[in-house]
Every structure is written in C-alpha cells, then in structure tokens.
Amino acid sequence: MKKLRRLLFPFSFIYALVIYLRNKLFDAGILTSAAGSLPTLVVGNVHVGGTGKTPHTRFFLSQLSDLNPAVLSRGYGRSSKGFIEVDLSMPVEKTGDEIRLYKRSHPRAKAVVCEDRLTGVQRIKESGHEGIVILDDAMQHRKLMPDALVALVRADSLHELDLYLPAGDLRDGKYRLKKADAVIITGWNPAMDDVVKESELRALLRLDASTPLFKSQIAYGTLSPLQQDSVQQRDDIKRIILVTGIAHPAGLHTQISKEHTIVEHFHYRDHASFDASDLESWRTALANHNADAIITTEKDLVRMEGLSNVETLPIWYQPMTVEIEGAETLTTLLRKKLNRP
Structure with a gap:
C-alpha cells in the first residue's frame, strides 16, 4: 500500500x-x-x-x-x-x-x-x-x-x-x-x-x-455495558468480539487483550456507519466463537445506539481519556x- x-x-x-x-x-x-x-x-x-x-x-x-x-x-x-x-x-x-x-x-x-x-x-x-x-x-x-x-x-x-x-x-x-x-x-x-x-x-x-x-x-477507564441494567458481570467476560470504527485501533486491541481473548476483530474505517447487517454479523460471530460479549469504543457506541435490536446484543464499551x-x-x-x- x-x-x-x-x-x-x-x-x-x-x-x-x-x-x-x-x-x-x-x-x-x-x-x-x-x-x-x-x-x-x-x-x-x-x-x-x-x-x-x-x-x-x-x-x-x-x-x-x-x-x-x-x-x-x-x-x-x-x-x-x-x-x-x-x-x-x-x-x-x-x-x-x-x-x-x-x-x-x-x-x-x-x-x-x-x-x-x-x-x-x-x-x-x-x-x-x-x-x-x-x-x-x-x-x-x-x-x-x-x-x-x-x-x-x-x-x-x-x-x-x-x-x-x-x-x-x-x-x-x-x-x-x-x-x-x-x-x-x-x-x-x-x-x-x-x-x-x-x-x-x-x-x-x-x-x-x-x-x-x-x-x-x-x-483506559472501566469497561461498561451498553445496557446499564445488564445482568452480565464484567468478570464473566472472557472471550470477546472486538468492533472498532476508529483510525488506529492497535492500542485498544493491545489493551483489551490484556484481560480478554479476542476471537474476532471487526475493523471498520474511521466514522463508519453501522446497520442491521453488521449487527447480524456480530451476532453470528458471537455464536460461532462461543464468545461472551462484544467490546467496542465509546465513539463507536454512539453510532450503534439508535439501531433496532442493538440492545439484544451483549455490548460493552471501553471509555478512553487522555x-x-x-x-x-x-x-x-x-x-x-x-x-x-
């Protein structure tokens, strides 16, 4: 390239x-x-x-x-x-x-x-x-x-x-x-x-x-669930699907890997829009890999929140400050x- x-x-x-x-x-x-x-x-x-x-x-x-x-x-x-x-x-x-x-x-x-x-x-x-x-x-x-x-x-x-x-x-x-x-x-x-x-x-x-x-x-802050009333516990999350739509996700990938096993990483372009087909891809990956949750960034989360049925997925986000x-x-x-x- x-x-x-x-x-x-x-x-x-x-x-x-x-x-x-x-x-x-x-x-x-x-x-x-x-x-x-x-x-x-x-x-x-x-x-x-x-x-x-x-x-x-x-x-x-x-x-x-x-x-x-x-x-x-x-x-x-x-x-x-x-x-x-x-x-x-x-x-x-x-x-x-x-x-x-x-x-x-x-x-x-x-x-x-x-x-x-x-x-x-x-x-x-x-x-x-x-x-x-x-x-x-x-x-x-x-x-x-x-x-x-x-x-x-x-x-x-x-x-x-x-x-x-x-x-x-x-x-x-x-x-x-x-x-x-x-x-x-x-x-x-x-x-x-x-x-x-x-x-x-x-x-x-x-x-x-x-x-x-x-x-x-x-x-990096404390991993938080999309659904604040989620019954899923943070300590129970071992195998995860990582979803990122940011320019340089390598640092986040390294950070998440310290405590979780990333079984698949969906890496989109920066500011990418998500739709129902993306949700289904993540749902399929969760099942195929027997994964516990999806982890994404807070910036990506705001592009997911309005999607229909997104709350049916076990999504957690990683807060990042400087x-x-x-x-x-x-x-x-x-x-x-x-x-x-």
Whole structure:
C-alpha cells in the first residue's frame, strides 16, 4: 500500500503547492482571517486521522469547565447541513458521531455542528452563550483566527511527516506547527523519555524552543455495558468480539487483550456507519466463537445506539481519556490565551 501511495507523489506536489500558496495568502492578509465573536480554542492537526482530537477535546471540556465551554464541530459524515444545536434525541446521522460523544459526556455543555466555524461561533453567541468555544479539527479553517491553537501529532508518525496527501499523510504544512500555542505528541510511550531527547523531537517537528511541547497518552477507564441494567458481570467476560470504527485501533486491541481473548476483530474505517447487517454479523460471530460479549469504543457506541435490536446484543464499551504530561502548565497557558480583555 505504501509503495502504491508513493506513485501518487506528483499529485502530492500539486497538493503541497496549493496548501503553501493558500497559507501564504492568509499570512499576507490577502485572504482574511477574523477572530470569533467569543474566545475560541482550536484543537487540530497537520496530518490525517487518528491523532486523538476527540479525547483531547473532551479533556479540555473538562479542564476548562469553569470557562463555560461550548463545543463546535463540523459534524463529519452527517447527512444535514448548516448550524444545528445538538441534543441526544437526534439521530447520529444528522449530527455526526464526535459531537454526540461530547454531548453524551458533557450534557450541560452547548454542542453545535456547523461547517462555517466563524458563523458557528457567531450563532452560539447569538443564542445567549457566555463563555468560550472549543472547536475540534479546525486548524485548516483559516477564516477563523483562534485565541488559542493546540496542534496534535501522533507519536508513531513523527518520522513520516514528510509527504503530503495523497502519497503521504500530511494535510497541511509541518511549518504550521510553529503557529500553534502548544503542540502535543499523542500516544506517547513514557519509556521513550530516556531514549529520545526533546531536542530531537523539536528537530523532527521543526519547532524552536519557544513553542510549548507536551506529550499525552491514552488512559483506559472501566469497561461498561451498553445496557446499564445488564445482568452480565464484567468478570464473566472472557472471550470477546472486538468492533472498532476508529483510525488506529492497535492500542485498544493491545489493551483489551490484556484481560480478554479476542476471537474476532471487526475493523471498520474511521466514522463508519453501522446497520442491521453488521449487527447480524456480530451476532453470528458471537455464536460461532462461543464468545461472551462484544467490546467496542465509546465513539463507536454512539453510532450503534439508535439501531433496532442493538440492545439484544451483549455490548460493552471501553471509555478512553487522555493523560497529558504537564497538564496544569498547559491549561494555565490556555486560560491566559482565552482571557480576552
């Protein structure tokens, strides 16, 4: 697959040139950027997929809760258009999965989808909201000039951030990381602290000493059932079917394998929609493997909940949060950026 992608290098050159010129036009003020009508924190990345924007956005929703955060997403994969304030009675097809997960974990926070981030922030203010707005995946939406920008880079991609789409994974220039108020290397293994020096990391990312650099890792919570009144006990779950629709499930697979035997793994593309035929495939796999339960992610769960008869399957989900080294320093920095005069 990698060799095939390398054949697309000429198209990557064209893509890189377009992105470079676009960024230059914004930097020069020929294409205009404007601050949001409320203080904004953007969580983004320069390469595609799997950097952990969702758990990091949830982290900031919790850590900055006293600033009354609303959360704004474009609503990736949704069937609707325009500005929608989300509530959990809406089908996931109308809202997208990520925003529903934010609302599910932070029910008091205003949750909104809108393709145009400037318009979205303005509409949030017009609704009477007083506080900040956290935007996931808006680093490339340069019409909005954020008060604070946090860029995420996946640890296992540090040596691969050289080629642009479609030959590589870069969706934006690595040079844009210098514009971030903080850069977080996600999926970091603390054992690497004694092997890789910070100066080497900064060299790989082309960061100078002035850009705050942090590291984070996934923290796994307690396995929980889809049905809260489930009679099935956690300790009775031995053999499981794993179902994932996330970009990089390897870490989860390793974590689940520590306590359970994975007899089959249904791995779908990121944000994949599930339907009745998928449910039947999982039901068949449970029977064929004499498995005890299905384990999935919380993000995948929100795309399953509305399916007919899903409650007849023994589904458990694995909560995932993040732990950020130097979290207090990071949140203090962001508070200063978000504190408009």
